[in-house]
Amino acid sequence: MVLLSQENIDAVRVTGPEKIRPAAEALHRIAHAHGMRVAPAHDIADKRTPVDAEGNILAHSVFGWPDEERVWWRNSKLALDSPLTAACRFESQPFWVNAGGFRTMEHNPYLESVDLTNFEHRALTKAAIVVPVHLPFGQIGAVSFNPEDRDKTDLTEDFALLGDAFGLYARTFIATYVQVMGTHQALPPDSRLSKREVECLRWAAIGKTDLEISMIMSRSRATVRFHIHNAATKLNAVNRSQTVFKAAQLGYISLAKK
Structure with missing residues:
Protein backbone atom coordinates (compact mmCIF):
# COMPACT_ATOMS: atom_id res chain seq x y z
CA MET A 1 0.00 0.00 0.00
CA VAL A 2 1.23 3.49 -0.87
CA LEU A 3 1.90 5.29 2.40
CA LEU A 4 0.62 8.75 1.49
CA SER A 5 -1.87 9.48 -1.26
CA GLN A 6 -4.87 11.67 -1.96
CA GLU A 7 -6.91 8.50 -2.35
CA ASN A 8 -6.10 7.48 1.20
CA ILE A 9 -6.80 10.96 2.56
CA ASP A 10 -10.22 10.92 0.90
CA ALA A 11 -10.84 7.40 2.21
CA VAL A 12 -10.36 8.40 5.87
CA ARG A 13 -12.44 11.57 5.52
CA VAL A 14 -15.88 11.41 7.17
CA THR A 15 -18.41 13.22 4.96
CA GLY A 16 -21.58 11.99 6.67
CA PRO A 17 -22.74 9.59 9.40
CA GLU A 18 -22.95 6.74 6.92
CA LYS A 19 -19.28 7.30 6.00
CA ILE A 20 -17.92 6.94 9.54
CA ARG A 21 -17.44 3.19 9.40
CA PRO A 22 -15.88 3.11 5.89
CA ALA A 23 -13.49 5.90 6.93
CA ALA A 24 -12.54 3.99 10.08
CA GLU A 25 -12.00 0.83 8.04
CA ALA A 26 -9.73 2.75 5.69
CA LEU A 27 -7.68 4.08 8.61
CA HIS A 28 -7.48 0.55 9.98
CA ARG A 29 -6.23 -0.81 6.64
CA ILE A 30 -3.54 1.87 6.40
CA ALA A 31 -2.28 1.22 9.92
CA HIS A 32 -2.48 -2.57 9.57
CA ALA A 33 -0.43 -2.44 6.36
CA HIS A 34 2.39 -0.99 8.45
CA GLY A 35 2.04 -3.28 11.45
CA MET A 36 -0.02 -0.95 13.64
CA ARG A 37 -3.37 -0.95 15.41
CA VAL A 38 -5.40 2.24 15.84
CA ALA A 39 -6.77 3.56 19.13
CA PRO A 40 -8.92 6.66 18.43
CA ALA A 41 -10.30 9.28 20.83
CA HIS A 42 -12.21 12.31 19.58
CA ASP A 43 -12.09 14.02 23.00
CA ILE A 44 -9.51 13.06 25.61
CA ALA A 45 -11.67 14.70 28.28
CA ASP A 46 -14.49 12.26 27.52
CA LYS A 47 -14.24 8.51 28.10
CA ARG A 48 -16.56 7.94 25.14
CA THR A 49 -14.80 6.87 21.95
CA PRO A 50 -15.82 7.26 18.29
CA VAL A 51 -18.82 5.21 17.16
CA ASP A 52 -20.42 4.53 13.80
CA ALA A 53 -23.88 5.70 12.73
CA GLU A 54 -25.47 2.78 14.61
CA GLY A 55 -23.56 3.46 17.81
CA ASN A 56 -21.07 0.60 17.49
CA ILE A 57 -17.74 1.36 19.17
CA LEU A 58 -15.16 1.60 16.39
CA ALA A 59 -12.25 0.63 18.62
CA HIS A 60 -13.91 -2.74 19.17
CA SER A 61 -15.82 -3.36 15.94
CA VAL A 62 -13.31 -1.96 13.41
CA PHE A 63 -9.91 -1.48 15.01
CA GLY A 64 -9.89 -4.85 16.76
CA TRP A 65 -9.47 -3.93 20.40
CA PRO A 66 -10.98 -6.48 22.81
CA ASP A 67 -14.14 -5.38 24.62
CA GLU A 68 -12.78 -6.00 28.09
CA GLU A 69 -12.91 -4.19 31.42
CA ARG A 70 -9.58 -2.34 31.12
CA VAL A 71 -10.28 -0.37 27.97
CA TRP A 72 -10.05 3.41 27.80
CA TRP A 73 -13.66 3.94 26.78
CA ARG A 74 -15.04 2.10 29.84
CA ASN A 75 -12.75 3.54 32.49
CA SER A 76 -12.35 7.31 32.69
CA LYS A 77 -9.46 6.91 35.14
CA LEU A 78 -7.37 5.29 32.42
CA ALA A 79 -7.81 8.27 30.11
CA LEU A 80 -6.97 10.70 32.91
CA ASP A 81 -3.95 8.69 34.05
CA SER A 82 -2.52 7.71 30.66
CA PRO A 83 0.78 9.39 29.79
CA LEU A 84 -0.36 9.37 26.14
CA THR A 85 -3.35 11.64 26.72
CA ALA A 86 -1.39 13.77 29.20
CA ALA A 87 1.22 14.47 26.52
CA CYS A 88 -1.46 15.52 24.03
CA ARG A 89 -2.27 18.49 26.26
CA PHE A 90 1.28 19.81 25.75
CA GLU A 91 2.08 18.73 22.19
CA SER A 92 0.34 19.27 18.85
CA GLN A 93 2.64 17.30 16.53
CA PRO A 94 2.97 13.50 16.22
CA PHE A 95 5.36 11.87 18.69
CA TRP A 96 6.34 8.40 19.77
CA VAL A 97 6.83 7.20 23.29
CA ASN A 98 7.83 4.21 25.39
CA ALA A 99 8.90 3.76 28.99
CA GLY A 100 12.16 5.51 28.14
CA GLY A 101 10.55 8.81 27.20
CA PHE A 102 8.96 10.93 24.48
CA ARG A 103 10.48 11.49 21.05
CA THR A 104 9.23 14.45 19.06
CA MET A 105 10.12 16.12 15.79
CA GLU A 106 11.09 19.22 17.76
CA HIS A 107 12.09 19.30 21.41
CA ASN A 108 9.23 19.99 23.80
CA PRO A 109 10.40 20.55 27.41
CA TYR A 110 6.84 20.27 28.76
CA LEU A 111 6.83 16.55 27.98
CA GLU A 112 9.66 16.01 30.44
CA SER A 113 7.19 16.59 33.27
CA VAL A 114 4.80 13.82 32.14
CA ASP A 115 4.96 10.87 34.54
CA LEU A 116 6.03 7.64 32.81
CA THR A 117 5.92 5.43 35.91
CA ASN A 118 4.37 2.00 35.18
CA PHE A 119 4.17 3.08 31.55
CA GLU A 120 2.90 -0.16 30.01
CA HIS A 121 0.12 -0.57 32.58
CA ARG A 122 -1.05 3.03 32.26
CA ALA A 123 -0.63 3.42 28.50
CA LEU A 124 -1.91 -0.10 27.66
CA THR A 125 1.03 -0.54 25.30
CA LYS A 126 4.82 -0.82 25.43
CA ALA A 127 5.25 1.82 22.73
CA ALA A 128 3.09 3.99 20.49
CA ILE A 129 3.08 6.66 17.82
CA VAL A 130 0.58 9.26 18.98
CA VAL A 131 -1.11 12.02 16.99
CA PRO A 132 -2.69 14.84 19.05
CA VAL A 133 -5.63 16.46 17.28
CA HIS A 134 -6.35 19.97 18.55
CA LEU A 135 -9.87 20.97 17.55
CA PRO A 136 -12.04 24.11 17.70
CA PHE A 137 -13.39 25.27 21.08
CA GLY A 138 -10.45 23.78 23.00
CA GLN A 139 -11.32 20.14 22.36
CA ILE A 140 -8.40 17.73 22.05
CA GLY A 141 -8.59 14.41 20.26
CA ALA A 142 -5.85 11.81 19.86
CA VAL A 143 -5.07 8.76 17.80
CA SER A 144 -2.59 6.21 19.08
CA PHE A 145 -0.92 3.79 16.67
CA ASN A 146 0.26 0.77 18.64
CA PRO A 147 2.52 -1.99 17.24
CA GLU A 148 0.74 -5.25 16.45
CA ASP A 149 3.89 -6.86 17.84
CA ARG A 150 3.11 -6.14 21.49
CA ASP A 151 6.73 -6.69 22.54
CA LYS A 152 8.08 -4.02 20.22
CA THR A 153 9.43 -1.05 22.14
CA ASP A 154 11.61 0.84 19.66
CA LEU A 155 9.63 2.84 17.10
CA THR A 156 12.45 5.09 15.92
CA GLU A 157 12.40 3.87 12.32
CA ASP A 158 8.60 3.54 12.24
CA PHE A 159 8.17 7.12 13.43
CA ALA A 160 10.62 8.48 10.86
CA LEU A 161 8.78 6.66 8.09
CA LEU A 162 5.17 6.90 9.26
CA GLY A 163 4.87 9.87 11.63
CA ASP A 164 3.89 12.59 9.16
CA ALA A 165 1.54 10.39 7.13
CA PHE A 166 -0.15 8.98 10.23
CA GLY A 167 -0.52 12.55 11.48
CA LEU A 168 -2.38 13.62 8.35
CA TYR A 169 -4.66 10.58 8.31
CA ALA A 170 -5.44 10.79 12.04
CA ARG A 171 -6.24 14.51 11.94
CA THR A 172 -8.44 14.09 8.87
CA PHE A 173 -10.41 11.24 10.42
CA ILE A 174 -10.91 12.78 13.89
CA ALA A 175 -11.59 16.34 12.71
CA THR A 176 -14.19 15.27 10.15
CA TYR A 177 -15.74 12.76 12.57
CA VAL A 178 -16.22 15.53 15.14
CA GLN A 179 -17.64 17.88 12.53
CA VAL A 180 -20.17 15.30 11.36
CA MET A 181 -21.14 13.99 14.79
CA GLY A 182 -21.08 17.29 16.68
CA THR A 183 -24.55 18.19 17.92
CA HIS A 184 -23.64 21.07 20.23
CA GLN A 185 -21.78 24.19 19.17
CA ALA A 186 -19.75 25.58 22.03
CA LEU A 187 -19.81 29.09 20.62
CA PRO A 188 -22.46 30.97 18.62
CA PRO A 189 -21.71 31.58 14.92
CA ASP A 190 -22.24 35.35 15.22
CA SER A 191 -19.49 36.05 17.73
CA ARG A 192 -17.34 38.69 16.06
CA LEU A 193 -15.93 41.00 18.72
CA SER A 194 -15.10 44.67 18.21
Whole structure:
Protein backbone atom coordinates (compact mmCIF):
# COMPACT_ATOMS: atom_id res chain seq x y z
CA MET A 1 0.00 0.00 0.00
CA VAL A 2 1.23 3.49 -0.87
CA LEU A 3 1.90 5.29 2.40
CA LEU A 4 0.62 8.75 1.49
CA SER A 5 -1.87 9.48 -1.26
CA GLN A 6 -4.87 11.67 -1.96
CA GLU A 7 -6.91 8.50 -2.35
CA ASN A 8 -6.10 7.48 1.20
CA ILE A 9 -6.80 10.96 2.56
CA ASP A 10 -10.22 10.92 0.90
CA ALA A 11 -10.84 7.40 2.21
CA VAL A 12 -10.36 8.40 5.87
CA ARG A 13 -12.44 11.57 5.52
CA VAL A 14 -15.88 11.41 7.17
CA THR A 15 -18.41 13.22 4.96
CA GLY A 16 -21.58 11.99 6.67
CA PRO A 17 -22.74 9.59 9.40
CA GLU A 18 -22.95 6.74 6.92
CA LYS A 19 -19.28 7.30 6.00
CA ILE A 20 -17.92 6.94 9.54
CA ARG A 21 -17.44 3.19 9.40
CA PRO A 22 -15.88 3.11 5.89
CA ALA A 23 -13.49 5.90 6.93
CA ALA A 24 -12.54 3.99 10.08
CA GLU A 25 -12.00 0.83 8.04
CA ALA A 26 -9.73 2.75 5.69
CA LEU A 27 -7.68 4.08 8.61
CA HIS A 28 -7.48 0.55 9.98
CA ARG A 29 -6.23 -0.81 6.64
CA ILE A 30 -3.54 1.87 6.40
CA ALA A 31 -2.28 1.22 9.92
CA HIS A 32 -2.48 -2.57 9.57
CA ALA A 33 -0.43 -2.44 6.36
CA HIS A 34 2.39 -0.99 8.45
CA GLY A 35 2.04 -3.28 11.45
CA MET A 36 -0.02 -0.95 13.64
CA ARG A 37 -3.37 -0.95 15.41
CA VAL A 38 -5.40 2.24 15.84
CA ALA A 39 -6.77 3.56 19.13
CA PRO A 40 -8.92 6.66 18.43
CA ALA A 41 -10.30 9.28 20.83
CA HIS A 42 -12.21 12.31 19.58
CA ASP A 43 -12.09 14.02 23.00
CA ILE A 44 -9.51 13.06 25.61
CA ALA A 45 -11.67 14.70 28.28
CA ASP A 46 -14.49 12.26 27.52
CA LYS A 47 -14.24 8.51 28.10
CA ARG A 48 -16.56 7.94 25.14
CA THR A 49 -14.80 6.87 21.95
CA PRO A 50 -15.82 7.26 18.29
CA VAL A 51 -18.82 5.21 17.16
CA ASP A 52 -20.42 4.53 13.80
CA ALA A 53 -23.88 5.70 12.73
CA GLU A 54 -25.47 2.78 14.61
CA GLY A 55 -23.56 3.46 17.81
CA ASN A 56 -21.07 0.60 17.49
CA ILE A 57 -17.74 1.36 19.17
CA LEU A 58 -15.16 1.60 16.39
CA ALA A 59 -12.25 0.63 18.62
CA HIS A 60 -13.91 -2.74 19.17
CA SER A 61 -15.82 -3.36 15.94
CA VAL A 62 -13.31 -1.96 13.41
CA PHE A 63 -9.91 -1.48 15.01
CA GLY A 64 -9.89 -4.85 16.76
CA TRP A 65 -9.47 -3.93 20.40
CA PRO A 66 -10.98 -6.48 22.81
CA ASP A 67 -14.14 -5.38 24.62
CA GLU A 68 -12.78 -6.00 28.09
CA GLU A 69 -12.91 -4.19 31.42
CA ARG A 70 -9.58 -2.34 31.12
CA VAL A 71 -10.28 -0.37 27.97
CA TRP A 72 -10.05 3.41 27.80
CA TRP A 73 -13.66 3.94 26.78
CA ARG A 74 -15.04 2.10 29.84
CA ASN A 75 -12.75 3.54 32.49
CA SER A 76 -12.35 7.31 32.69
CA LYS A 77 -9.46 6.91 35.14
CA LEU A 78 -7.37 5.29 32.42
CA ALA A 79 -7.81 8.27 30.11
CA LEU A 80 -6.97 10.70 32.91
CA ASP A 81 -3.95 8.69 34.05
CA SER A 82 -2.52 7.71 30.66
CA PRO A 83 0.78 9.39 29.79
CA LEU A 84 -0.36 9.37 26.14
CA THR A 85 -3.35 11.64 26.72
CA ALA A 86 -1.39 13.77 29.20
CA ALA A 87 1.22 14.47 26.52
CA CYS A 88 -1.46 15.52 24.03
CA ARG A 89 -2.27 18.49 26.26
CA PHE A 90 1.28 19.81 25.75
CA GLU A 91 2.08 18.73 22.19
CA SER A 92 0.34 19.27 18.85
CA GLN A 93 2.64 17.30 16.53
CA PRO A 94 2.97 13.50 16.22
CA PHE A 95 5.36 11.87 18.69
CA TRP A 96 6.34 8.40 19.77
CA VAL A 97 6.83 7.20 23.29
CA ASN A 98 7.83 4.21 25.39
CA ALA A 99 8.90 3.76 28.99
CA GLY A 100 12.16 5.51 28.14
CA GLY A 101 10.55 8.81 27.20
CA PHE A 102 8.96 10.93 24.48
CA ARG A 103 10.48 11.49 21.05
CA THR A 104 9.23 14.45 19.06
CA MET A 105 10.12 16.12 15.79
CA GLU A 106 11.09 19.22 17.76
CA HIS A 107 12.09 19.30 21.41
CA ASN A 108 9.23 19.99 23.80
CA PRO A 109 10.40 20.55 27.41
CA TYR A 110 6.84 20.27 28.76
CA LEU A 111 6.83 16.55 27.98
CA GLU A 112 9.66 16.01 30.44
CA SER A 113 7.19 16.59 33.27
CA VAL A 114 4.80 13.82 32.14
CA ASP A 115 4.96 10.87 34.54
CA LEU A 116 6.03 7.64 32.81
CA THR A 117 5.92 5.43 35.91
CA ASN A 118 4.37 2.00 35.18
CA PHE A 119 4.17 3.08 31.55
CA GLU A 120 2.90 -0.16 30.01
CA HIS A 121 0.12 -0.57 32.58
CA ARG A 122 -1.05 3.03 32.26
CA ALA A 123 -0.63 3.42 28.50
CA LEU A 124 -1.91 -0.10 27.66
CA THR A 125 1.03 -0.54 25.30
CA LYS A 126 4.82 -0.82 25.43
CA ALA A 127 5.25 1.82 22.73
CA ALA A 128 3.09 3.99 20.49
CA ILE A 129 3.08 6.66 17.82
CA VAL A 130 0.58 9.26 18.98
CA VAL A 131 -1.11 12.02 16.99
CA PRO A 132 -2.69 14.84 19.05
CA VAL A 133 -5.63 16.46 17.28
CA HIS A 134 -6.35 19.97 18.55
CA LEU A 135 -9.87 20.97 17.55
CA PRO A 136 -12.04 24.11 17.70
CA PHE A 137 -13.39 25.27 21.08
CA GLY A 138 -10.45 23.78 23.00
CA GLN A 139 -11.32 20.14 22.36
CA ILE A 140 -8.40 17.73 22.05
CA GLY A 141 -8.59 14.41 20.26
CA ALA A 142 -5.85 11.81 19.86
CA VAL A 143 -5.07 8.76 17.80
CA SER A 144 -2.59 6.21 19.08
CA PHE A 145 -0.92 3.79 16.67
CA ASN A 146 0.26 0.77 18.64
CA PRO A 147 2.52 -1.99 17.24
CA GLU A 148 0.74 -5.25 16.45
CA ASP A 149 3.89 -6.86 17.84
CA ARG A 150 3.11 -6.14 21.49
CA ASP A 151 6.73 -6.69 22.54
CA LYS A 152 8.08 -4.02 20.22
CA THR A 153 9.43 -1.05 22.14
CA ASP A 154 11.61 0.84 19.66
CA LEU A 155 9.63 2.84 17.10
CA THR A 156 12.45 5.09 15.92
CA GLU A 157 12.40 3.87 12.32
CA ASP A 158 8.60 3.54 12.24
CA PHE A 159 8.17 7.12 13.43
CA ALA A 160 10.62 8.48 10.86
CA LEU A 161 8.78 6.66 8.09
CA LEU A 162 5.17 6.90 9.26
CA GLY A 163 4.87 9.87 11.63
CA ASP A 164 3.89 12.59 9.16
CA ALA A 165 1.54 10.39 7.13
CA PHE A 166 -0.15 8.98 10.23
CA GLY A 167 -0.52 12.55 11.48
CA LEU A 168 -2.38 13.62 8.35
CA TYR A 169 -4.66 10.58 8.31
CA ALA A 170 -5.44 10.79 12.04
CA ARG A 171 -6.24 14.51 11.94
CA THR A 172 -8.44 14.09 8.87
CA PHE A 173 -10.41 11.24 10.42
CA ILE A 174 -10.91 12.78 13.89
CA ALA A 175 -11.59 16.34 12.71
CA THR A 176 -14.19 15.27 10.15
CA TYR A 177 -15.74 12.76 12.57
CA VAL A 178 -16.22 15.53 15.14
CA GLN A 179 -17.64 17.88 12.53
CA VAL A 180 -20.17 15.30 11.36
CA MET A 181 -21.14 13.99 14.79
CA GLY A 182 -21.08 17.29 16.68
CA THR A 183 -24.55 18.19 17.92
CA HIS A 184 -23.64 21.07 20.23
CA GLN A 185 -21.78 24.19 19.17
CA ALA A 186 -19.75 25.58 22.03
CA LEU A 187 -19.81 29.09 20.62
CA PRO A 188 -22.46 30.97 18.62
CA PRO A 189 -21.71 31.58 14.92
CA ASP A 190 -22.24 35.35 15.22
CA SER A 191 -19.49 36.05 17.73
CA ARG A 192 -17.34 38.69 16.06
CA LEU A 193 -15.93 41.00 18.72
CA SER A 194 -15.10 44.67 18.21
CA LYS A 195 -11.65 46.15 18.70
CA ARG A 196 -12.69 47.81 21.97
CA GLU A 197 -14.30 44.63 23.30
CA VAL A 198 -11.13 42.67 22.59
CA GLU A 199 -8.97 45.33 24.20
CA CYS A 200 -11.06 45.28 27.38
CA LEU A 201 -10.99 41.49 27.54
CA ARG A 202 -7.21 41.40 27.08
CA TRP A 203 -6.80 43.51 30.20
CA ALA A 204 -9.47 41.53 32.04
CA ALA A 205 -7.64 38.31 31.19
CA ILE A 206 -4.60 39.41 33.20
CA GLY A 207 -6.70 40.37 36.20
CA LYS A 208 -7.35 44.07 35.73
CA THR A 209 -10.55 45.44 37.25
CA ASP A 210 -13.03 47.62 35.36
CA LEU A 211 -11.64 50.69 37.11
CA GLU A 212 -8.05 49.79 36.23
CA ILE A 213 -9.02 49.08 32.61
CA SER A 214 -10.84 52.42 32.39
CA MET A 215 -7.69 54.22 33.57
CA ILE A 216 -5.45 52.31 31.16
CA MET A 217 -7.74 52.94 28.18
CA SER A 218 -8.72 56.47 29.19
CA ARG A 219 -12.38 55.51 29.07
CA SER A 220 -15.09 55.66 31.72
CA ARG A 221 -15.74 52.67 33.95
CA ALA A 222 -19.26 52.47 32.48
CA THR A 223 -17.82 52.24 28.97
CA VAL A 224 -15.55 49.37 29.97
CA ARG A 225 -18.49 47.53 31.52
CA PHE A 226 -20.52 48.18 28.37
CA HIS A 227 -17.87 46.61 26.13
CA ILE A 228 -17.39 43.55 28.36
CA HIS A 229 -21.16 43.10 28.65
CA ASN A 230 -21.52 43.27 24.86
CA ALA A 231 -18.77 40.69 24.45
CA ALA A 232 -20.50 38.40 26.96
CA THR A 233 -23.77 38.71 25.05
CA LYS A 234 -22.11 37.91 21.71
CA LEU A 235 -20.33 34.87 23.17
CA ASN A 236 -23.36 33.65 25.13
CA ALA A 237 -21.29 33.77 28.33
CA VAL A 238 -22.82 33.86 31.80
CA ASN A 239 -20.05 35.78 33.58
CA ARG A 240 -16.78 37.64 33.12
CA SER A 241 -14.57 34.55 33.45
CA GLN A 242 -16.50 32.61 30.84
CA THR A 243 -16.42 35.61 28.50
CA VAL A 244 -12.63 35.74 28.74
CA PHE A 245 -12.34 31.98 28.25
CA LYS A 246 -14.57 31.91 25.19
CA ALA A 247 -12.75 34.88 23.68
CA ALA A 248 -9.53 32.91 24.09
CA GLN A 249 -11.12 29.87 22.43
CA LEU A 250 -11.81 31.99 19.38
CA GLY A 251 -8.29 33.34 19.33
CA TYR A 252 -9.14 36.96 20.17
CA ILE A 253 -6.94 36.95 23.27
CA SER A 254 -4.29 34.77 24.86
CA LEU A 255 -4.47 33.30 28.34
CA ALA A 256 -0.72 32.64 28.41
CA LYS A 257 1.04 34.18 31.36
CA LYS A 258 3.27 37.08 30.48
